Amino acid sequence: MVKKMKSKQNLLSLYSFIIYSVIYIPIIILIVFSFNDSKVNAMWQGFTFKWYLELFDNSSIVTAMTNSLMVAFVSALISTAIGTLAAVGMYKYKFRGKTVLDGLLYVPIIIPEIVMGIALLMFFSQLKIPTGALTLILAHTTFSVSYVVIVVRSKLEGFDPSLEEAAMDLGAKPLETFCKITLPLIAPGILAGSLLAFTLSMDDVIVSFFVSGPGFTTLPLQIFSMVKFGVSPEINALSTLMLIFTLSIALFSEKLRFKSDKEEKVKEKIIFKEKINLKSIKKIAALFIAVLIIAGVFTGCSKSGSVAQANSEEVLNVFNWSEYLPEEVIEKFEGKYNIKVNYTTYASNEEMLAKLMAGGAQFDIAVSTDYMVDVMRNQNLIQEINMANIPNYKNIGNEFKGLAFDPENKYTVPYMWGNAVVAVNTKMIDTEINSYADLWDNKLNNSMVVLDDQRAIIGIALKKLGYSFNETDPAKLEEAKNELVKLKDNIKIYDSDSPKTSLINGEAAVGYVWGAEAVLAQLENPDIKVFFPEEGLYIWQDNFVIPNGAPNKDNAELFINFLLEPEISAEISKCFPYANPNVEAHKLMDAETLDNEVIYPDSEIIKKGEHLRDLGETTVIYDQIWTELKSN
Amino acid sequence: MTTNSLKKTKGPLWTLSPLVIWLSILVAVPLMFVIAIGFLSRGTYGNVEFKFTLENYMRIFNPLYLKMLLSSLWLSLITTIICLAAGYPFAYFIANAPKRIRGILLMLIIIPFWTNSLIRTYAWITLLRTSGIINSYLMQFGMINEPIQFLYTNGAVVLGLAYTLFPFMVLPLYASIESLDKRYLEAASDLGANPWTTFWKITVPLTMPGIIAGCILVFIPTLGLFFIPDLMGGSKIMLISNFIKNQFLTARDWPFGSAASIVLIALTFILLGVYVKILNKNKNMEVL
Numbered sequence: 001m002v003k004k005m006k007s008k009q010n011l012l013s014l015y016s017f018i019i020y021s022v023i024y025i026p027i028i029i030l031i032v033f034s035f036n037d038s039k040v041n042a043m044w045q046g047f048t049f050k051w052y053l054e055l056f057d058n059s060s061i062v063t064a065m066t067n068s069l070m071v072a073f074v075s076a077l078i079s080t081a082i083g084t085l086a087a088v089g090m091y092k093y094k095f096r097g098k099t100v101l102d103g104l105l106y107v108p109i110i111i112p113e114i115v116m117g118i119a120l121l122m123f124f125s126q127l128k129i130p131t132g133a134l135t136l137i138l139a140h141t142t143f144s145v146s147y148v149v150i151v152v153r154s155k156l157e158g159f160d161p162s163l164e165e166a167a168m169d170l171g172a173k174p175l176e177t178f179c180k181i182t183l184p185l186i187a188p189g190i191l192a193g194s195l196l197a198f199t200l201s202m203d204d205v206i207v208s209f210f211v212s213g214p215g216f217t218t219l220p221l222q223i224f225s226m227v228k229f230g231v232s233p234e235i236n237a238l239s240t241l242m243l244i245f246t247l248s249i250a251l252f253s254e255k256l257r258f259k260s261d262k263e264e265k266v267k268e269k270i271i272f273k274e275k276i277n278l279k280s281i282k283k284i285a286a287l288f289i290a291v292l293i294i295a296g297v298f299t300g301c302s303k304s305g306s307v308a309q310a311n312s313e314e315v316l317n318v319f320n321w322s323e324y325l326p327e328e329v330i331e332k333f334e335g336k337y338n339i340k341v342n343y344t345t346y347a348s349n350e351e352m353l354a355k356l357m358a359g360g361a362q363f364d365i366a367v368s369t370d371y372m373v374d375v376m377r378n379q380n381l382i383q384e385i386n387m388a389n390i391p392n393y394k395n396i397g398n399e400f401k402g403l404a405f406d407p408e409n410k411y412t413v414p415y416m417w418g419n420a421v422v423a424v425n426t427k428m429i430d431t432e433i434n435s436y437a438d439l440w441d442n443k444l445n446n447s448m449v450v451l452d453d454q455r456a457i458i459g460i461a462l463k464k465l466g467y468s469f470n471e472t473d474p475a476k477l478e479e480a481k482n483e484l485v486k487l488k489d490n491i492k493i494y495d496s497d498s499p500k501t502s503l504i505n506g507e508a509a510v511g512y513v514w515g516a517e518a519v520l521a522q523l524e525n526p527d528i529k530v531f532f533p534e535e536g537l538y539i540w541q542d543n544f545v546i547p548n549g550a551p552n553k554d555n556a557e558l559f560i561n562f563l564l565e566p567e568i569s570a571e572i573s574k575c576f577p578y579a580n581p582n583v584e585a586h587k588l589m590d591a592e593t594l595d596n597e598v599i600y601p602d603s604e605i606i607k608k609g610e611h612l613r614d615l616g617e618t619t620v621i622y623d624q625i626w627t628e629l630k631s632n
Numbered sequence: 633m634t635t636n637s638l639k640k641t642k643g644p645l646w647t648l649s650p651l652v653i654w655l656s657i658l659v660a661v662p663l664m665f666v667i668a669i670g671f672l673s674r675g676t677y678g679n680v681e682f683k684f685t686l687e688n689y690m691r692i693f694n695p696l697y698l699k700m701l702l703s704s705l706w707l708s709l710i711t712t713i714i715c716l717a718a719g720y721p722f723a724y725f726i727a728n729a730p731k732r733i734r735g736i737l738l739m740l741i742i743i744p745f746w747t748n749s750l751i752r753t754y755a756w757i758t759l760l761r762t763s764g765i766i767n768s769y770l771m772q773f774g775m776i777n778e779p780i781q782f783l784y785t786n787g788a789v790v791l792g793l794a795y796t797l798f799p800f801m802v803l804p805l806y807a808s809i810e811s812l813d814k815r816y817l818e819a820a821s822d823l824g825a826n827p828w829t830t831f832w833k834i835t836v837p838l839t840m841p842g843i844i845a846g847c848i849l850v851f852i853p854t855l856g857l858f859f860i861p862d863l864m865g866g867s868k869i870m871l872i873s874n875f876i877k878n879q880f881l882t883a884r885d886w887p888f889g890s891a892a893s894i895v896l897i898a899l900t901f902i903l904l905g906v907y908v909k910i911l912n913k914n915k916n917m918e919v920l
Contacts, residue, residue, distance in 0.1 A: 012725045013725065015721055015722070016721070016726070019722045022795075023795075023798070026744075026759065026795075027744045027747065027752070027755070029758050029759060029765070033755075033758070081650075082650045083651065085647040085648070085650060085651070086647060086650065086651035086652075089648040101648070101652060101655070104660060105655065106900070106901070106904065107659050107663055107897060109849075109852050109853065110852050110855075110896065110897050110901075111663070111893060111897060112873055112876045112877070112893055113856055114876065114877050114880050115666055115889065115893045118886075119663070119665045120658070122662070123658075123665065138658060141654070141658075142655075145655075147849065149651070150845050151803060151804050151807060151845055151849075154804050154808055154844065154845035155807045155841075155842075158808055158811045158812070159811070188806070189807040191738075191807075192738075192804060192806060195738075195742050195799075196799070196800065196803055199742060199745050203745070203748060205750075205859075223750055231750065231751060235748070236751065239748065239751055242747065243746075243747060246743050246746060250736060250740075350881035350884070353678075354880055374677070375677050375884070378676070379675075379677050379679045452862070454882055491868070492784055493866035493868075494867035495866065505761060505763050507761050507763070614677065616677060617676055619678065619885075620674070620885055622883075623878060623879070623883035623885070624696075626882075627696060627697070627870055627878070630867075631696065631699055631700040631869070
C-alpha cells in the first residue's frame with residue numbers, strides 16, 4: 001500500500017517536472033537569443049554580449065521597465081486590498097444588489113480589452129484627467145480587482161466558518177477575528193490573487209495603449225511598438241536579467257526561510273498551517289518590496305535626469321509610428337531648441353486615430369498615411385499648418401505635394417513614402433511573378449506571406465480584375481471577393497508587422513509585403529528577389545499633421561521644419577529603408593540607397609501606382625468581405 | 633458545510649464599499665458609454681453620429697458573424713479543457729508538496745509569466761517553425777524526413793493560448809486544493825473506497841470552487857487574446873476578439889463594435905450562469 005502511494009507520488013513528481021520543463025522551454029530560448037549576434041530574432045548568428053551593453057545605454061527601455069514595475073506593484077496592491085475585503089463581504093453577507101455587483105465584477109474580464117481601453121479613455125478625457133501614471137494605475141486596478149475577488153472567493157468557499165464562530169464565542173471582536181483567523185486561513189488565495197494581478201498588469205498592452213500619456217510609457221507598450229522591425233534582442237537581455245533577478249530573490253528568501261524553519265522545528269514540532277501561510281505571504285511581500293525599491297531607485301535616477309531638462313519648460317508631444325525616427329535626431333532637436341520631446345508610438349494608423357478620437361488630445365504632432373489624412377480632416381481632428389513657419393517645405397519634391405488627400409497643401413507635410421511589392425525566395429520557387437494574377441498560381445499552395453491588411457489584399461484582387469485599389473462599386477467588390485476565395489489556399493500567413501521574418505527563415509516562399517520589409521529581407525537572405533506587379537503598385541505616403549487642440553503648435557512647426565533640414569532628413573534615411581521625398585536631402589545620401597530600385601522604383605512604375613483614399617461608407621463593405629474571407 | 637445562519641448575519645457592509653465605489657465609477661460609467669454608442673450610427677468617415685438606431689444589433693445576427701462566434705467559443709472551450717486537464721495534477725502536486733518548498737514551487741510557475749507574452753510567443757515560434765529547433769532535431773535524428781508543419785495551424789493557436797493562460801488555471805486550483813481537508817480522504821479510504829473513486833467523489837467536488845474559478849479565468853480571457861491567433865495561427869482565423877478589434881480600428885464602426893461587445897458580454901453571462909449552475913448541482917449531489 002505504502003509502496004503504491006510512493007510510486008503514485010513519483011509519477012506525479014515526474015509529471016510536474018515535465019510541466020515545469022514545458023513552461024521554461026520558451027524562457028530558455030529567450031535567454032539563448034539574448035546572446036545572439038543578429039538584430040532579427042530568427043536565426044543563430046554567433047555569440048555576443050552587445051545587447052546587454054546596449055540595454056544599459058538605452059534609457060527609454062529602462063525607464064519603461066521601471067514604470068511598468070511601479071504601475072504593476074501599485075495596482076496589484078490596491079486591487080488585492082479592495083478585492084480581498086470585498087470577497088469576504090460578498091461571501092459572508094447577503095444583500096440586495098449582489099447579483100448586480102457580481103455582474104459588474106465580471107464585466108472587466110469579459111469586455112474586449114480594446115473596448116475597455118477606448119471607453120476608459122473617453123471617460124478620463126470627459127473628466128479632464130490627463131493620461132499618465134495615474135490613469136494607468138486606475139485602469140490596471142480595474143481589470144485586476146475582478147481576478148482577485150474571484151480567486152479569493154473560491155478560496156473562501158472551502159473555508160470552515162465554525163472557526164470564526166469559535167473565535168467570536170471566545171470573545172474575539174469581529175476585526176480581531178478577521179485579522180487573526182480569517183486572513184491567515186485565506187492567505188493562499190490572497191497570494192494567488194495578488195500574483196495574478198501583478199502578472200496581468202506587467203503584460204497589459206491594449207488598455208495601456210489607450211490610457212497611457214505622452215512621456216509615460218510601459219514596457220509591454222514599448223515592446224509591442226517594436227514588432228514592425230522585429231523585437232530588439234535588448235528586450236531578451238532585459239527579460240533575462242529580470243528573470244535572474246526575481247528567481248534569485250525568490251530562492252534567496254526561500255533559503256532564509258528554510259533556515260528559520262529548521263530552528264523553529266527544533267522548538268516545536270508542530271507548526272500551524274496558518275503560520276506557514278503567513279510566512280509565504282511575508283516572503284512574497286519581501287520580494288515585491290525589493291522590486292519596488294529597485295524600481296524606485298531607477299525612476300528616481302531617470303526623474304532627476306528629466307528634471308534638469310524640464311527647466312526649459314517648453315515641451316513637444318510627438319505621436320509617431322514606432323521605429324520611424326532615430327533617437328539621436330530627437331536629442332539633437334532637444335539640444336538645439338531646449339525643448340523636451342515626449343515621444344509616444346503606435347503600430348498602425350488605425351490605433352492612432354482611435355486614440356485621438358477617444359480624446360487623446362495632448363499631442364502636438366502625429367504622422368498619418370494618405371487615406372488616414374482624409375479621415376482625420378473630415379472628422380475635424382487636424383488643423384491647418386502655418387507653412388510660413390516651415391521654410392524648409394521647399395526641400396520637398398513637387399510630385400509629393402498637392403496630392404488628393406490635401407490638394408492645397410494646408411494640412412500636411414510629407415515625411416516618407418513607400419510601396420508594397422512581391423518578394424520571392426528564388427531557392428524555393430523558380431517561377432517569375434510579374435503580375436498579381438501570378439499569385440493565384442496553384443504551385444504556390446500554402447506558401448505565401450501577405451500583408452494582414454484589408455485594403456491591400458482586397459486591392460490586389462481588384463487590380464487583377466483591372467479595377468482600382470479604391471473601388472467602391474459593390475458588384476466589383478463581390479467579384480474581388482470571389483477571386484480572394486481562390487487565393488486563400490495559397491496564403492500561409494497574414495502578417496503586416498514583420499513579414500520579412502517568414503521570408504528570411506524560409507517559412508514562406510513568396511511574400512506580398514511592404515517594400516521596406518523586402519529590402520531588409522534581402523539583406524539577411526540574398527536569395528530573395530523583388531518583383532513589381534505589372535497591374536500597378538500600392539503606394540503610400542506618410543505625412544506630418546497637427547491635431548486639433550495641440551497645446552504646443554509652434555513647437556510642432558519648429559520640429560517639422562527641423563526634420564526637413566537636408567542633413568537631418570538624410571540622417572533619418574540612413575536609419576530606415578523608406579523613400580525620402582526631401583530632394584535636397586538626396587544630395588547628401590549615398591548613391592547605393594538612391595539606386596535601390598525597391599525603395600526608389602523607376603518613375604514609369606510609380607506612375608502606374610495608386611495611393612489609397614478613404615472610402616467612406618464602403619469601408620464597411622471591405623470589412624465584411626474580410627470577415628467572410630477569414631472565417632470560412 | 634456552510635451554515636446559512638452565518639451568511640444571514642447582518643454585519644457591517646463596509647468591506648464591500650471600496651469595491652462598489654470603484655466598480656461603479658470605473659466600470660459602470662464606461663460601460664454606459666459602450667451601451668450608448670451601440671445605439672448610435674457610424675458617420676461616413678467613421679465618426680459616431682448621434683442618430684438612434686437598432687440596426688447594429690440586428691446586423692450581428694448575420695449567420696456569418698454567428699459562425700465566427702461559434703468557432704471562437706469552441707477554441708476557448710478546448711483551451712480551457714486542456715488547461716484544466718494539465719493543470720489539475722500539477723496544482724495537486726504543488727499543494728501536496730512539503731510545506732517548505734511550496735512557496736518556491738508556486739513562484740517558479742509564476743515568474744516566467746512576468747516576462748512579456750509577446751517575447752514568449754516569439755520563442756515558441758522559434759521552436760516550432762519548419763526550420764525551427766524541434767524540426768531540425770527530429771530531422772537530424774532521422775525521425776522524420778519532411779519538416780512537420782506545427783505553426784499556422786489551429787493546434788498552434790490552442791498551444792499558445794493554453795500556455796499563456798496556464799497560471800490562471802493553476803493558481804485558483806492550488807488555492808482550493810491546498811485547503812482540502814485530508815480527513816475526508818482518509819475517511820473515504822477507510823470506508824473502502826479505491827483512490828480513483830475517492831478522487832472523483834471527494835477530491836473533485838470539494839475543490840469545485842477552484843475548478844470553477846480556474847475555468848472562468850481561462851475561458852473568458854481566451855475570447856479576448858488576439859495576438860496569439862495572429863502570431864501562431866498566421867491570422868488565418870478570425871475570432872470574436874479580432875472581429876471586435878477590426879470594428880474599432882480598420883472598419884471604424886464603433887457603434888457596431890460596441891453592440892458586438894454588449895452581445896458578447898450578455899452571451900458570456902448566460903454561459904457562466906448555466907455552467908455554474910450545472911457544476912453546483914453536481915457538487916451538491918455528490919457531497920450529500
